[in-house]
Each structure stands twice: as C-alpha cells, then as structure tokens.
Amino acid sequence: MQSWAPSSVLVTGANRGLGLELVHQLARAERPPRYLLAGCRQPESTRAQDLMNLAKSFSNIKVLKLDVDDYGSIQECAAQIEKILGNNGLNLLVNNAGVGPGGALNEVTPESMMNSYRTNVVGPVMVTKVLLPSLQQAAWLNDEFKAAVINMSSILASIELFDNKIGITYAYRASKTALNMVTKCLANELKPHGIICASMHPGWVQTEMGGEKAPLTKEVSVRGTLQVLSTLSAKDSGSFLDWKGQHLPW
Template structure:
C-alpha cells in the first residue's frame, strides 16, 4: 500500500468504504486523508467514528466545487506530509441527478460537470506537487499505485460503445463521466514523464445512495475489487478504463 493516500467524497458510499478498507488493511497507508465537504456535519458521523479508531486516518475539509477550499486543503496536506509526497489520489466525489431530456436543465448540467469533471482536474492540479514528490522519492522504476497514481472513479455509463439504447437517460451524468475519461487520458499522457500513473475505474453498479437499492453489488465487494485492481496496476494500464474486476472497458 502507498505511504500516503487521499480519497475525495469520503463521508459516505464508496468513498467511506475506500477509507475503511484502506485504513484497516494489512499494509495501511501511514497517512490516509479522508476529504469531505462537511466533516462536522451529521453526514460524516460514520467517518468520524472510524477515524477515532485509526490514527492514520485524517479527515480534511474539502469542497471539490470550491477552488479556494481545494487549494487550502492541498496546502494543509503538504504540511502534514512534510518531506513525504502523496502516492495515491482517488477522485471519488461525484453526483448524479439522473433525468431524461424533459427534466434536464442548464443548471443541472453545469453542476454535474463542475463536480464530476472540473473538480477532479483542479484537485489533481493542486496536489500535483505532492504526487510528483512521491514519484521522485520512490525507489520503484515502474509505474504503480504505491509510487504515484491518480485514479478517477468513472462509470460504465460513460462508454459510448456499450451504450444501452433502451436506457439512454441520465444525460448530465453520462456526459460528465465520458469527459472524465478524457481527463484520465490527458493526465496519463502529460504525467507519464513524471512517473505518475492515471486510470479510470468503473466500480460497478453499487448499492449506495447514488446506486440505489436495486443495485446488485455491495460496496464492500466493489471496493475490495478496486483495491485489488489498484495493487496490480502498471505502466501498461496508465490511461485505461477498467472495471472493479480489472477488465478493460471500451470508451
């Protein structure tokens, strides 16, 4: 496991489960930053209770839609890490308003794009010095999630090749995740010379507040699979779109 990792959207759902499984793993990160919008709110109660039991878990306030909040948190993290870099960034925070063409509005589309696309770019940009520091300090010559990696949580609903014509709604969500996949491709290309791996991961249709009760996959199973995938990522996987089982998905 990496020395230092950060997960956005960590107060519930997949984000919270990622923190749980990373935090209590056999080789947990020395620094595990759980970023959420309202650490003191009722919605973060489970996260706070978990953090009380694991000293390596550090809850940080980050509103991914607010550039000042992102930058302040990045600076805070760097102070904690000191001479250590950030090995793993998981851009997990995301929203889905669903809806068909009649229900979509410019406001919904812009809000979704801001959270699902712009935010991961800005979070990665703010934390890039720490990611580069981790890559430079590593004694590993190959790419890996233990050295330096950016993982964007995407969705199979972003795939144009696998588009289901019988269920073509959720405009803003599909469009934003397709754009996020292009962000992954761009990051993988630009950050390769610095030794930083980038990939998009589809977590499956998961039983969470976003996925709903009809989802067939438990978050525990999804995250367990994701972490196994991350552990075996290599340079050949940088810029790819993978699912929680490690299978390559078409764009």
C-alpha cells in the same frame, strides 16, 4: 512481484458510499497507508458522522475539509496535506467525489448539467492540478512507479457500450465521459513524471446513488477495486478499468 501498498492516500468524497468504504477498507488493510487522508465537504455535519467515528478508531485517518467545487477549498486542503505529509509526497489520489442527477431530455436543466460537470469533471482536474507537486514528490522518491491518480468513472460513460435500457441521464453520462477524456489527458501529461492515471468503474453498487436494486455491495466493489489498484503498472496508465480489472471500451 509484491503488490503495491501506497503509504499515503487521499480519497475525496469520503463521508459516504464508496468513498467511506474505501477509507474503511484501506484502514483495515494488511499494509495500511501511513497517511489516510479523507476529504469531505462538511466534516462537522451529520452526513460525515460515520467518517468521523471511523477516524477515532484509526490514528492514520485524517479528515480534511475539501469541497471539490471550490478552488479555494482545494488550495486550503492541499496546504494542510503538505504539512501532514512533509517531504513524503502523495502516493495515491482517488477522485471519488461526484454527483449523479438523472433526467432525460424533458427533465434535464442547465443547472443539473453544469452542476454535474463542475463536480464530476472540473473538480478532479483542479484537485489533481493543485496536488501535482505532492504526487511528483512521491514518484521522485522511488525508482519505479509509486504515484497514481484514479478517477472514479462509470460504465455509463462508455459510448461503445451505450445501453438505452439503463436510462439516458444526460448530465451524469456526459460528465463521466468527459472525465474519461480527462484521464487520457492526465495520463499523457503525467507519464514523464512517473505518475499513472486511470479511470475506474466500480460496478453498479448499493449506495445512495446506486440504489437498493444494485447487484453489488460496497464491500465487494471496493475490495475488487483495491485489488486492481494494488497491481497497477505503467501499462495501465490511460486505461478505463472496472472493479474486476477488465479493460472497458471508451
């Protein structure tokens, strides 16, 4: 069976880290998306310069202003996406934007908890909600599954695999665990529409969030992640997968 190569993709949080590398590798893929939409909070800022430079080299990359913490921004971005895609629909949504504040019980604050929940949980739900018509359109245009929502999670969200040595990080762990429940809910609700939803653990990666001691490079992690996505099928909906394609316990 030929691997799946989505013709339209939206990556949130695309200005740095894994998001930027996802856009980078998708643009250079053997069968790149016709529409490669890269959402970031402030396209005009210096933190988005690498993304803007990449977009200059590939005509299929469209950089869009998207703040997943702002429902109005999500709606405005969705309107732009609809104009760009027309009747083609959105094949793949990667909810990658996220924050990862640390902190044990003596360090965590109400603000850090709510900020993590707003970005890591509420954001993906609202982005998926607003873009649902585009995802449905993409699924409807094909005889088999051709639309998916991927929520970038973490092995730190797994209750069964809880490892105290890694650190408690209340805000991050709890928000990613909640995101996994969002994945299960979406998988159940979107199944009749032919849309697959899964959580993805990209590994411990050398990014601004992961730190220099992480064992994986962005290139290796994203290469594996895209390979897993290319083989997704209906049986994977509602799953918690890692960048190697292994199923992780909740």
